[in-house]
Amino acid sequence: MGASSAKRNTLWPAALLLAGSLGAVLALQLAPPEGAGMVAAWFPPGVAPGEAVGRIAAADGRLVTAGGVAGLWIVFSEQTGFAGRLYEAGAWLVLNAEGASGCLGNGRRLPRARPTTGEATS
Numbered sequence: 488m489g490a491s492s493a494k495r496n497t498l499w500p501a502a503l504l505l506a507g508s509l510g511a512v513l514a515l516q517l518a519p520p521e522g523a524g525m526v527a528a529w530f531p532p533g534v535a536p537g538e539a540v541g542r543i544a545a546a547d548g549r550l551v552t553a554g555g556v557a558g559l560w561i562v563f564s565e566q567t568g569f570a571g572r573l574y575e576a577g578a579w580l581v582l583n584a585e586g587a588s589g590c591l592g593n594g595r596r597l598p599r600a601r602p603t604t605g606e607a608t609s
Contacts, residue, residue: 525551525584528573530558546572551584 528548530539539560540550548564561584562573570581 524569525561525563526570526573527554527580527582527584528560528562528578529554529556529580529582530560530577531579532558534558534577542576542578543573546576548573 528543530542534542536553539558543550543560543562546564546569547566548562548569551561551563553560558579564572566572573581
């Protein structure tokens with residue numbers, strides 16, 4: 488076994504530790520809130536915008552803004568269990584909106600105030 492092979496073998500544990508640590512940080516940052524709040528919901532391709540908004544409303548949520556990726560919506564609910572209801576409504580992925588704000592595109596930022604009933608921002 489050569490010196491470079493031995494060196495490579497000693498780097499694997501460090502690389503795995505780094506990857507695991509980054510994965511854990513990302514998972515914690517992107518996990519949707521347990522109760523109520525603002526989340527990013529990604530619906531599958533083929534779900535028209537009007538249908539997505541209907542599904543969000545059926546989950547007791549309100550539209551805040553559209554994301555920069557097709558099917559991604561930033562939504563808000565005051566009711567606990569919102570992320571679970573979005574999954575039941577057909578969302579493929581539900582993330583913490585603050586953590587997923589990079590998906591908005593065009594340098595847009597999330598609104599600071601939560602929307603009132605019937606109000607949506609763009």
